[in-house]
Every structure is written in structure tokens, then in C-alpha cells.
Amino acid sequence: MHPALWVSKTGLSAMDKQLSVISNNLANVSTTGFKKDRAVFEDLLYHTVQQPGGLQSQNTQLPSGLQMGAGVRVSATQKNFAEGDYNVTDRDLDVAIQGQGFFQILMPDGNMGYTRDGQFQLNSEGSLVTSSGFLVEPQVTIPQDASSVTIGDDGTVSIVRQGSADSEGVGQLTLAGFINPEGLSSIGQNLFVETAASGAPIVDVPGTSALGNVRQNMVETSNVNSVEELVNLITAQRGYEMNSKVVSAADGMMSFVIQQL
Incomplete structure (x- = not known):
């Protein structure tokens, strides 16, 4: 299985959670005393092929190494307690x-x-x-x-x-x-x-x-800024679309290999 499929899958899942957070903020735009949330993202573990700073030979070190990321996840939702109007x-x-x-x-x-x-x-x-x-x-x-x-x-x-x-x-x-x-x-x-x-x-x-x-x-009143949330909504939508494109690209590469071999 192509690793990009698993990486993009984590991106799709993270953007889906981001969309849920944004939708909850917008749903509570008129809720008295409501404090908006934001999704906190973190990258997942890395597969280290070559360790940065590792010895390439007896007298040389690798300046950057080779590490392959495994994707992203939503690690927390953080409340913003700034005062509303x-x-x-x-x-x-x-x-x-x-x-x-x-x-x-x-x-x-x-x-x-x-x-x-x-x-x-x-x-x-x-x-x-x-x-x-x-x-x-x-x-x-x-x-x-x-x-x-x-x-x-x-x-x-x-x-x-x-x-x-x-x-x-x-x-x-x-x-x-x-x-x-x-x-x-x-x-x-x-x-x-x-x-x-x-x-x-x-x-x-x-x-x-x-x-x-x-x-x-x-x-x-609620401290949700509807304009800001709509911008975040567009960003999440585009992030979801880009991860979907990666799935399509990885599928196309695998399909090409299968058809040619």
C-alpha cells in the first residue's frame, strides 16, 4: 500500500474534525457567554531512514538525514476565553x-x-x-x-x-x-x-x-467572529480537497504500475 494513502487519510480525518469544531462555533454564534474552540494539530511519528547528524563515513556527518512523516492528527481543542461583546x-x-x-x-x-x-x-x-x-x-x-x-x-x-x-x-x-x-x-x-x-x-x-x-x-455575547470562522471553514475545505487529491494521485500511480506490469 502506498504510504501517501495513509498520510492523506490522517489529513482527511484531521480536516473533518476541524470542520466539526468550526461548525460548533458557528452554531453558537448567538449563545450567551459562549467561548469559541480551535483545533490544535500535531504531526505524527516519523520513520527515520537516516538519522540527522548520523555518520556517513568516519569523518563526515549527515547534515539533515532522511525522515518520512506519517501524517497529522488533532491533539486537542482549545477554548478561547477572550471576552465577547x-x-x-x-x-x-x-x-x-x-x-x-x-x-x-x-x-x-x-x-x-x-x-x-x-x-x-x-x-x-x-x-x-x-x-x-x-x-x-x-x-x-x-x-x-x-x-x-x-x-x-x-x-x-x-x-x-x-x-x-x-x-x-x-x-x-x-x-x-x-x-x-x-x-x-x-x-x-x-x-x-x-x-x-x-x-x-x-x-x-x-x-x-x-x-x-x-x-x-x-x-x-458569544466571542465567535463569524467572518473569521467562515475563513477557517474555507481553509478546512481546501485542506480536505488537497488531501483528496493526494489519494487520487496515489491511486493513479498504483493503477499505472498495475496496468503496465
């Missing part, structure tokens, strides 16, 4: 993080999830929850007779009750930061979970411990 919604329970950090979300299994999506709502008990109904941690409860809700830049949540002009504190939002946020594991529903690669979370109030501030009446 901020969309003003004028909704009291919409909160955006300006800077580093994640909101803490208590999942049904008791584990902690982390998100940049601040489109919060209230459940039947008046507690702050995500659109999936998961509780925001630490828990914040808004009384039924609250006429307005104010969330400060430091995460302080206060209300004004109906028939009163006095402000009353009802809770405190905190943020979690990670040494390596790219090591977080995505689990869907705009949530990440901690892994050994991300390190343990550093939890503090917004504006401290290198964490960002929170902004009420705003949400962070």
Missing part, C-alpha cells in the same frame, strides 16, 4: 462579568458548575437560578414584594420593597477564577466543571483576587 438588556436579573471569573452554579448532583452566562431567573421560591433551573451559588432569594432589584459591581444584591424607599441587602454574588481556565471541561448548558488541569477555583467577591466586576442589565 456586551449587550444591554435593561433586565434587572441579567448580569455580565467584565473581566475574569465565572458564576458558580449548584448542579442537581451536588457538584459545582461554572458559567459566564448571566441570564438569571427566579424559581417558585424566589431563588436566583439559570435558564435550566440550577441554583446560583451562593444562593440569593428575592422577596415576592420586591419592587426593584439592584446588583452592584461588587456583586451585592439589594432590593426595594413595595411601599418603601429604603434599600435592603438580600445577598452577595461571588465569582470563581481558575489558574488555567482552558483546562475546564465543557458539559453543555453553558456550564463548565473543574478538572485537574484547570486547578481548584479561587472564590471571592467581584473586583478582588484578579476577578472581574459584574454589570447589571447586561449580558456577554
Whole structure:
């Protein structure tokens, strides 16, 4: 079997994975707080026929050697945690993080999830929850007779009750930061979970411990640049076509040899 067939096969597989990454980015172009991915490529093992620097004779060395590559693979998908744009919604329970950090979300299994999506709502008990109904941690409860809700830049949540002009504190939002946020594991529903690669979370109030501030009446949009992704899509398509051409060329060479011998 011609080695080029196997090499081009790895190229086709890698471009197929690249296409999947790009399509997921484009599909989430309107997802609040979404962070785009990029495929990380690496070349495969080399078949060394002659080692670079090997002795050609007693007094001469090979300047470059002879090594044949075995192809390419996608070794990782890397999250880009650059901030997206901020969309003003004028909704009291919409909160955006300006800077580093994640909101803490208590999942049904008791584990902690982390998100940049601040489109919060209230459940039947008046507690702050995500659109999936998961509780925001630490828990914040808004009384039924609250006429307005104010969330400060430091995460302080206060209300004004109906028939009163006095402000009353009802809770405190905190943020979690990670040494390596790219090591977080995505689990869907705009949530990440901690892994050994991300390190343990550093939890503090917004504006401290290198964490960002929170902004009420705003949400962070996806950081996907559709024009950039479309250019990447064309590049992946051309890469797939070129690897297909290699398969056709190798097949043509083998067909010629078979027909002539």
C-alpha cells in the first residue's frame, strides 16, 4: 500500500474534525457567554531512514538525514476565553462579568458548575437560578414584594420593597477564577466543571483576587467572529480537497504500475 494513502487519510480525518469544531462555533454564534474552540494539530511519528547528524563515513556527518512523516492528527481543542461583546438588556436579573471569573452554579448532583452566562431567573421560591433551573451559588432569594432589584459591581444584591424607599441587602454574588481556565471541561448548558488541569477555583467577591466586576442589565455575547470562522471553514475545505487529491494521485500511480506490469 502506498504510504501517501495513509498520510492523506490522517489529513482527511484531521480536516473533518476541524470542520466539526468550526461548525460548533458557528452554531453558537448567538449563545450567551459562549467561548469559541480551535483545533490544535500535531504531526505524527516519523520513520527515520537516516538519522540527522548520523555518520556517513568516519569523518563526515549527515547534515539533515532522511525522515518520512506519517501524517497529522488533532491533539486537542482549545477554548478561547477572550471576552465577547456586551449587550444591554435593561433586565434587572441579567448580569455580565467584565473581566475574569465565572458564576458558580449548584448542579442537581451536588457538584459545582461554572458559567459566564448571566441570564438569571427566579424559581417558585424566589431563588436566583439559570435558564435550566440550577441554583446560583451562593444562593440569593428575592422577596415576592420586591419592587426593584439592584446588583452592584461588587456583586451585592439589594432590593426595594413595595411601599418603601429604603434599600435592603438580600445577598452577595461571588465569582470563581481558575489558574488555567482552558483546562475546564465543557458539559453543555453553558456550564463548565473543574478538572485537574484547570486547578481548584479561587472564590471571592467581584473586583478582588484578579476577578472581574459584574454589570447589571447586561449580558456577554458569544466571542465567535463569524467572518473569521467562515475563513477557517474555507481553509478546512481546501485542506480536505488537497488531501483528496493526494489519494487520487496515489491511486493513479498504483493503477499505472498495475496496468503496465
